[in-house]
Amino acid sequence: MSRTLTTSSVTARTKHKTVATWLAFLGGALGLHRFYLYGMGDWMGWLLPIPTALGVYGIERVQQLGQDDQLSWLLIPMLGFTLAGCALRAILYGLMDKTRWNQRFNPxxxxxxxxxxxxxxxxxxxxxxxxxxxxxxxxxxxxxxxHYFEYQVEEARKISQ
Incomplete structure (x- = not known):
């Protein structure tokens, strides 16, 4: 009976490469892949939603205040770079060698x-x-x-007048 418990406990902790790839792709901006691989105590997983939320807030600011809102110019790319970084992480997980994957995540x-x-x-x-x-x-x-270059042109116009 203890052998059955040991086998089921090992399968419960098994980390699959395909699952991690899809979690990084679909839910990476929320840190889901980090929680899957490293557990709920992973601080990077808890930090990932912050730039995501700031980017979404930037989109809301553009919808409310228009495209001239300079704070949204900084916030929106945070969402894009976070999504791109998580997509890169999904690619790296998916391309990782089977032996290296198992040594790292299923020792x-x-x-x-x-x-x-x-x-x-x-x-x-x-x-x-x-x-x-x-x-x-x-x-x-x-x-x-x-937006950076538009801002620079507008500032140059102000100086020249």
Whole structure:
């Protein structure tokens, strides 16, 4: 009976690469992948929602105050960079070698355990993370630079008058 309990307790703690990839892609901005891999005591997991919430607040400010709100220019890219970073993390999880995955996240399992295997679900998560992450990153950079240069032009006009 103790052997059955030990086996079920090991499976309860097993961390699957496909699950971690999808959690980083879909819920990474809320720290879900960090909580899955490191537990609820992970401080990075608790910090991830802060830039996400600030970015959402920036979007709300733009909707209420218009695009001339300078604080929103700083807040909105925080959301974009957080989403892009989590997409990158999903890609890194998905591309990690099975042996390295199991050594890092499942040290009690053998190095070739199936928890670190790459499946079609993992590949789909990697592909979607690459597409969304690159799009969000480029949009965040473009948004930041556009508003920065508009601000610089407006300040130069004020000086020249």
């Amino acid at each position: 009690e399992l053998p190095a070739d355990a199936p928890a670190g295997s790459t499946h079609w679900g993992t590949i789909m998560g990697i592909g979607l993370s690459l597409m969304l992450g690159a799009t969000v990153l480029m949009a965040s950079i473009a948004y930041s630079f556009q």
